[in-house]
Amino acid sequence: MDLDLAQFHDSFFEESFEALDGMEAALLGLDVxxxxxxxxxxxxxxxxxxxxxxxxxxxxxVASFTHTLETLLDELRSGRMQVTRAISDQLLLSxxxxxxMLTSVQRKEPVDMQKVADLQFDLEMIVAQGxxxxxxxxxxxxxAPAAVMNNGGAAGTxxxxxxxxxxxxxxxxxxxxALPELLLRGNDPLAIFSSLAELGKLTxxxxxxxxxxxxxxDAERCYLKWTLELExxxxxxxxxxxxxxAAVDCELSIQRxxxxxxxxxxxAPAAVxxxxxxxxxxxxxxxxxxATAGAQAAAPANGAAQNxxxxxSxxxxxxxxSGPTQGAQAATPASAAPANGAAxxxxxxxxxxxxxSxxxxxxxANATAPTPAGAPAAAAKPADAKGGEHSSIRVSIxxxxxxxxxxxxxxxxxxxxxxxGRKLDGSVAEQFRTGLNQLERxxxxxxxxxxxxxxxxxxxxxxxxxxxxxxxxxxxGKQIELKMTGEQTELDKTVLEKIxxxxxxxxxxxxxxxxxxxxxxxxxxxxxxxxxxxDACHRGGHIAVEIRDDGGGLDKNRILAKARSRGLxxxxxxxxxxxxxxxxxxxxxxxxxxxxxxxxxxxxxxVVRRNVKELGGKIEISSDFGKGSRFIITLPLTLAxxxxxxxxxxxxxxxxxxxxxxxxxxxxxQSVSRLSGRGEVFSxxxxxxxxxxxxxxxxxxxxxxxxxxxxxxxxxxxxxxxxLFVDELLGQQQVVIKSMEANYGPVDGVAGATxxxxxxxxxxxDLSGLIRVASRTARAA
Amino acid sequence: MSVTPSAxxxxxxxLISPTIRTITSLQTELAERLDESGTVQIDGxxxxxxxxxxxxxxxxxxxxxRAEMRGVEWVGCSDALxxxxxxxxxxxxxxxxxxxx
Numbered sequence: 057m058d059l060d061l062a063q064f065h066d067s068f069f070e071e072s073f074e075a076l077d078g079m080e081a082a083l084l085g086l087d088v089x090x091x092x093x094x095x096x097x098x099x100x101x102x103x104x105x106x107x108x109x110x111x112x113x114x115x116x117x118v119a120s121f122t123h124t125l126e127t128l129l130d131e132l133r134s135g136r137m138q139v140t141r142a143i144s145d146q147l148l149l150s151x152x153x154x155x156x157m158l159t160s161v162q163r164k165e166p167v168d169m170q171k172v173a174d175l176q177f178d179l180e181m182i183v184a185q186g187x188x189x190x191x192x193x194x195x196x197x198x199x200a201p202a203a204v205m206n207n208g209g210a211a212g213t214x215x216x217x218x219x220x221x222x223x224x225x226x227x228x229x230x231x232x233x234a235l236p237e238l239l240l241r242g243n244d245p246l247a248i249f250s251s252l253a254e255l256g257k258l259t260x261x262x263x264x265x266x267x268x269x270x271x272x273x274d275a276e277r278c279y280l281k282w283t284l285e286l287e288x289x290x291x292x293x294x295x296x297x298x299x300x301x302a303a304v305d306c307e308l309s310i311q312r313x314x315x316x317x318x319x320x321x322x323x324a325p326a327a328v329x330x331x332x333x334x335x336x337x338x339x340x341x342x343x344x345x346x347a348t349a350g351a352q353a354a355a356p357a358n359g360a361a362q363n364x365x366x367x368x369s370x371x372x373x374x375x376x377x378s379g380p381t382q383g384a385q386a387a388t389p390a391s392a393a394p395a396n397g398a399a400x401x402x403x404x405x406x407x408x409x410x411x412x413s414x415x416x417x418x419x420x421a422n423a424t425a426p427t428p429a430g431a432p433a434a435a436a437k438p439a440d441a442k443g444g445e446h447s448s449i450r451v452s453i454x455x456x457x458x459x460x461x462x463x464x465x466x467x468x469x470x471x472x473x474x475x476x477g478r479k480l481d482g483s484v485a486e487q488f489r490t491g492l493n494q495l496e497r498x499x500x501x502x503x504x505x506x507x508x509x510x511x512x513x514x515x516x517x518x519x520x521x522x523x524x525x526x527x528x529x530x531x532x533g534k535q536i537e538l539k540m541t542g543e544q545t546e547l548d549k550t551v552l553e554k555i556x557x558x559x560x561x562x563x564x565x566x567x568x569x570x571x572x573x574x575x576x577x578x579x580x581x582x583x584x585x586x587x588x589x590x591d592a593c594h595r596g597g598h599i600a601v602e603i604r605d606d607g608g609g610l611d612k613n614r615i616l617a618k619a620r621s622r623g624l625x626x627x628x629x630x631x632x633x634x635x636x637x638x639x640x641x642x643x644x645x646x647x648x649x650x651x652x653x654x655x656x657x658x659x660x661x662x663v664v665r666r667n668v669k670e671l672g673g674k675i676e677i678s679s680d681f682g683k684g685s686r687f688i689i690t691l692p693l694t695l696a697x698x699x700x701x702x703x704x705x706x707x708x709x710x711x712x713x714x715x716x717x718x719x720x721x722x723x724x725x726q727s728v729s730r731l732s733g734r735g736e737v738f739s740x741x742x743x744x745x746x747x748x749x750x751x752x753x754x755x756x757x758x759x760x761x762x763x764x765x766x767x768x769x770x771x772x773x774x775x776x777x778x779x780l781f782v783d784e785l786l787g788q789q790q791v792v793i794k795s796m797e798a799n800y801g802p803v804d805g806v807a808g809a810t811x812x813x814x815x816x817x818x819x820x821x822d823l824s825g826l827i828r829v830a831s832r833t834a835r836a837a
Numbered sequence: 838m839s840v841t842p843s844a845x846x847x848x849x850x851x852l853i854s855p856t857i858r859t860i861t862s863l864q865t866e867l868a869e870r871l872d873e874s875g876t877v878q879i880d881g882x883x884x885x886x887x888x889x890x891x892x893x894x895x896x897x898x899x900x901x902x903r904a905e906m907r908g909v910e911w912v913g914c915s916d917a918l919x920x921x922x923x924x925x926x927x928x929x930x931x932x933x934x935x936x937x938x
Contacts (some may be wrong), residue, residue, distance in 0.1 A: 239857055245889045249924050262926035270897045271868050275860040280893055282926060 069162045070111045070450070071154065075102045077519060081149045083144055085524045091132075091139045099147070106154065121172055123219055124179045125150050132731030137186040146182065148523070225256070225287050231309040233281035238305040240276055241537040251298040253755050256288025306705075389480060453549065456509055463499075463506045464792035470499045471813030499520050507697070508546070514592045514601070515543035517556045521563055521590060528567045535585040536567060542592035547599045551671055551691055555601065558664040558675075562603045562687050563588060565660070570685055580682070582606065595690070598673075598715075604686040610679040612636045617639050637677040641665045669824065672715070674700075680797070698793055698820060702786035702812075703769060706756040709818040711780075711791055711810060716775065716823040718770045720785060723763045735834045738779055740770060748830045749781045753805075759783045773823025778830065780821075793820060805829045849878035849912050855891030863891070866899045877902055882913035887921045896930045 075680045082095050107122035125147075131137040151174050160167040224710040230252075234245060252258050260282055267279040286295065295310055314824030474496060477489045518540050529536040547555075554809035571577075571586030578584050612633060619625040619639045661664075666676045680833070691717070702709035728738050729748070731735045736747040747768065750757030760783045768779040791810035796803055807822035850870060855863055868875055899909050909932055922928045 166865060231866050239890050241886075246892075246925055253924070260838055260924070260926035262930065264930065266899065267893065267897050267900075270894070270901050272870060273864075273894075275864045275890060276857060278889065278893065280889070321838060369879065 061262055065113060065162075067450070069158055069460055072106050072158055073108060075581060076151050076155055076158075077425075078102060080148065082659050083148050083151070084526070086139065086144055088139055088141050088144055093133065096129070096133045096139065098282040099131050100126065103129050108442055115161050117156070117169065117172065118161060121150075121176050121298055122154065124183075125154075126178050127335050128179050128183050129836070131183060133185065137183075145176070145625075146178060150179065188353060189795060191671050199210045213698075220714075227256075227313045228284075228288065228292075229291075229311045229313050229518075230283070230284040230295070231287065231307075232284060233307040234278035234302075235275035235307070236274075236279070238278045238302060241305055243302040243305055244705070245278075245280070248298050248302060252284065252286055252295070255290040255298075256286050259285045309362070316586055319542040358677050411453075411477065420772050451509075456506075460506050460510065460629065463503050467499050467503055468790060468811045468813070470495055472815055475813040503697075507548075510549045510551050512552050513544045513546050514552060514599070517552055517559060518543050518590055518592075520556070521558070524560070524562065525567055525588060525646065528564065531566065534567065534571055536571055537585050537587050539589045540591070541589070541615060545592040545594060545599055547691065551599075554667060555689070555691065558667045558689065559590075559601065559603070561660045561664050562689075563590070564606065566603060566605040568687070570596065570605040570609075572608050587744040599691050601689055601691070602686060603689075603691045604684060606684040609681040609683055609685050610637060610640070610677070611681055612679075615639050616819045633679075634677075637679065640677075672713070697790055698807075699788065699790050700820060701769070701788050702818065703767075703780070703782040704759075704786055705750045705754070706758045708754070709786065709812060709816065710750065711818050712771060712780065713807070713820065713823070714788065716771045716773055716821075718772060720767055723779075725764055728763055738768070740777070740779070744779070745770065745777050745779050745780045746830070747781055751781075753826075753830060753833065773825075773827050776827055778823075778827055780826075791818070791820065843925070847880060849880040851880045852884050852895075852918070854884060854886040855895060856886055856888045857890035860890050864894060866892065871901055871905075872900070873923060874907070876910055878910045878912050880912045881918045882915055884915045884918040887892035887918050892922055892927050893923050896927045899931050 077582070079099050086092070086095055103122050103126040104445075107126055110116075110118035119695050126142075127388065128137075128147075132139055132143070137143075153172055154158045157167050157172060159165075187226050210718040212800060232245070232248075238245075249258060249260060250283070261284075263281045263283070264279070266281070267273065273279065289538060291310070292310065299306070299308055327818040375711075470492070474492050477485065477492045478762050480488060517580075521540065522538055525536055547651060564589045571588065572582075572586035577586060586607055588603070588605045591601055591604075597720075616625065616639070619636075619642075620627055624639065624642060626632065641664075648788050665675055668689055668691070671691055673689055676688045676690075677685065679685040698711070699714040701714055701717055703710050703712060723738055728736055729744070731737050731744070737744040738747060747763070751761075758766075760781075763781065766781055766783050767782055770777060772778075790811075794810055796806055796808050799809070805822055805826040805828070807825075809817050809819050814817050851925070852863075853859075902909055911932060914933060919928070919933050922931050922933045927935050
C-alpha cells in the first residue's frame with residue numbers, strides 16, 4: 057500500500073506547488089476592502105486540498121499546518137472574520153512556509169519546524185482573536201493570546217501590553233545593533249534613547265541573544281541590539297541626529313511607518329505567563345526561566361507546547377523555556393524582526409515580538425505591518441486560474457519532446473516525398489503531387505499544433521513579479537506600482553524557463569537602481585509612486601519582452617567615467633549613447649553607489665546578455681536620464697525550428713538563421729581591400745567588414761573562389777558583422793533543428809543540423825561562434 | 838516565575854555605580870557570586886549612576902543565575918537604576934518592572 061501511494065507523491069507535489077502559485081496570485085489580487093468571495097473560496101480550496109493530500113500521504117506536519125490555515129480561511133470565507141491587510145500578509149507568508157515545507161518533504165530533508173510553529177501560532181491567534189474567543193484547553197496557545205493582530209481600535213499603549221491597533225500618529229521603526237566597540241568609544245545607547253524619548257513616545261525591545269555568559273564576556277563590549285518604536289511625526293533628521301555620534305559603531309535601520317499602519321502587540325502579560333505555566337503543567341517544558349531570548353522548545357511531538365514555549369520566550373521576565381528536547385529548534389527572539397520593519401513578512405518575528413511584549417515588562421515589541429502607502433499592491437491581475445478550472449491533463453515534457461521529434465521526422469519525410477514527386481511524370485504523378493500538397497498542408501498544421509503544445513503564456517514567468525516587486529519595494533522603502541501587459545503572449549517552454557532569471561535581474565535593477573525614493577521623486581516633480589512596466593508581445597516571428605520604468609534613467613556620464621577609470625574606454629574616445637549603454641553589459645561593471653543585497657554587484661548584466669543570447673535572442677537598451685529606462689529582450693518563439701536561408705558552398709548546403717542576416721550582395725573586386733591583421737574586408741554602409749570564406753573555413757572545395765563569382769551574405773552575431781562568402785543562395789525555409797550536442801558533440805560555429813528534403817544533412821550556422829572561429833583563424837594566418 | 842528560590846546565601850550584593858569605569862571589578866564580583874549557590878540578593882539603593890555596560894553585565898548576571906535555577910531578589914533599587922533599566926529595555930530582564938520610556 058505504501059509503495060502504491062509513493063507513486064503519487066510526485067503528482068501531489070507538482071499539483072500542490074501549482075496550487076500554491078494560484079493561491080499566491082489570488083492573494084495578491086485580493087481587494088482587502090471588498091474581497092471577492094469566490095476568490096477567498098478558491099484560496100480556501102487550495103488549503104483544503106493540500107491538507108487532504110498531505111494527510112493521505114502521511115505528511116503530518118504539512119497537514120497540521122494546512123489545517124490551521126484552512127480554519128482561518130474558513131472564518132474568512134464565511135464572513136465571520138474580515139480580510140485585513142495584516143491577515144492577507146500572514147496568508148502570503150503561509151504560502152512561503154508551505155512551499156518550503158513541501159520542498160523539504162519532497163527532498164526528504166528536515167523541515168524548519170520552528171518557522172512553521174511560529175506562523176502556525178500566529179494563525180491560531182488570529183482565529184482566536186477574531187473568532188468565538190479563547191479556547192479553554194490549558195495548553196492550547198489560543199488560551200493565551202500572546203500575539204494579537206488587530207486592524208483599528210485605540211492607539212496601543214505600551215504599559216502592560218494592552219490594546220492594540222492602528223495608531224493615529226506615524227512612527228519610526230528603528231533597528232539598532234551596537235557594534236562591539238560602541239561603548240569603548242564613549243557612546244551610550246541610554247543617552248541615545250533619552251534623546252529619542254524627547255521626540256515622542258518611545259518603546260524599546262532589547263535582544264540579548266548575542267550576550268555571552270558572564271564569565272566569558274568582555275564587559276566593555278556591547279552585545280545588545282534593540283528594536284525601537286518612536287511614535288512621533290518628527291522629521292527623519294531629528295531621528296538621525298540622535299544616532300549621529302554612534303553611527304559608525306552600529307548597524308542602524310530607520311523606517312517610517314505612517315499613521316494607520318498595523319501594530320502587532322501583545323495582549324495581557326498574564327496570558328503569556330499563563331501559557332508558560334500551561335506548558336510547565338503539561339510537563340512539556342521543565343522550567344521557564346531567565347532573561348534570554350533563546351528558547352528550546354519541548355518535545356516536538358507537542359506542537360502546542362512548542363507554541364506555548366515560544367510564546368513564553370521573550371526578552372521579558374519569562375524568557376527561556378527549557379526542557380527535554382528532541383531536535384527542536386530555539387524560538388526566535390523578539391528582535392528578529394526584519395530590519396526594514398516590514399515585519400508582516402516575518403511571522404516568526406511577529407510571534408516572538410508578540411510574546412516578548414506580552415510580559416508587560418517589554419510591552420512594546422511592535423512589529424509593524426507594511427504601510428499601505430509604502431507598498432502599493434501590484435496592479436497585475438493574477439494569471440488564469442490554474443488547476444481545476446480548465447479541463448486539462450498533465451503530460452511529461454519528455455513525451456512532448458518525443459512527439460515533436462517524431463513530427464519533425466514526418467516533416468522531413470514529407471519533404472523527401474515532395475522532392476520525389478517533382479521528378480515523376482505522367483497522369484498518376486499529377487494526382488500524386490496533389491496528394492503530396494495536401495499532405496504538406498496537413499503536416500504544417502500538425503507541426504504548428506505540436507509546437508503550440510510546448511508553448512505557454514509568459515504569465516507563468518510574469519506571475520512571480522507582483523510579489524517580488526512588492527516585497528522589494530517594502531524593503532527599500534519605495535513606492536512602486538507594477539504594471540504587466542501581454543501576459544498571454546505565448547512562447548516555448550524552454551525559452552520561458554530560461555528567460556525567468558534575466559527578467560528577474562532586470563526588474564530588480566529597475567526597482568533598486570531605477571526607481572528613486574519617494575521624496576526624491578516628488579522633489580523632481582514626479583509622483584511618489586514609481587512605475588515598472590512589463591510587457592510582452594509577438595513581433596514578426598519573435599517575442600519582445602520589455603521592462604521599462606519611469607525612474608532616474610541611466611547616467612551616461614557616470615557610466616562613461618566608470619569605464620574610463622577601469623581602462624575599458626580610452627580617455628579621448630567618443631561613444632554614441634548606445635555604445636555607452638552597452639558598457640553595462642561588461643562583466644563586473646556596476647555604477648551602483650552601494651551594493652545592496654538586492655543588486656549592484658555587477659555580476660548580473662553580462663549574465664543577462666549571455667542567457668539571452670544562448671536563447672537566440674538579443675537585448676537592447678534605451679534610456680532618458682531623469683525620466684526612465686527601457687530594456688527590450690527579443691527572443692525566438694521556439695528553439696525547435698528556425699527560419700533560415702539555405703546557401704550552397706561547394707557540394708554542401710548550410711542554413712543561415714534569417715534573424716542573423718542583414719543583406720545579401722554581390723561584391724565588385726574594387727570594393728575589397730586587404731588589411732593587415734584583418735584579412736580581406738569590404739566596404740558596407742560606411743564600415744569595413746571582414747570576409748569569411750566558408751569553403752576555406754570548413755575545408756570544402758568550392759565552386760566559386762573569386763569573390764565576384766559568388767555572393768556575400770552580410771550577417772551579424774555578438775554585435776559584430778561579417779560577410780559570408782558562399783556560392784549561391786538556395787532559398788528560404790523553416791527547418792527543424794536537430795541538436796549537434798545530442799547527436800555528435802558541440803561544434804563552434806554550428807548551432808545544429810537539419811535534414812533536407814533530399815535526405816541530405818545541412819548544418820545550421822551559429823554566427824557568434826562562426827565569428828569567433830574566423831577571428832582565431834585570421835589571427836593564426 | 839515558577840522557580841522555587843532557595844535560601845539566600847551570604848550578604849546582599851551592593852551596587853554602587855555599575856558603569857563602564859568599574860565594569861571589570863564588578864564582573865569579577867558577579868562571577869564569584871555565580872560560583873555560590875542559592876538566591877542572590879541585590880541592593881541597588883545606592884546606585885546613582887549606571888550606563889549600558891553596567892546594565893548589560895547585570896542582565897547577563899541575572900540571566901545566568903536563572904539558567905542555574907537560582908533566584909534573584911532586589912532588596913532595594915534606586916530610581917536612577919530602575920529608570921535606566923527600563924529605558925534600555927532591560928527592566929524585565931533584571932526583574933525591575935515594565936520597560937517603558
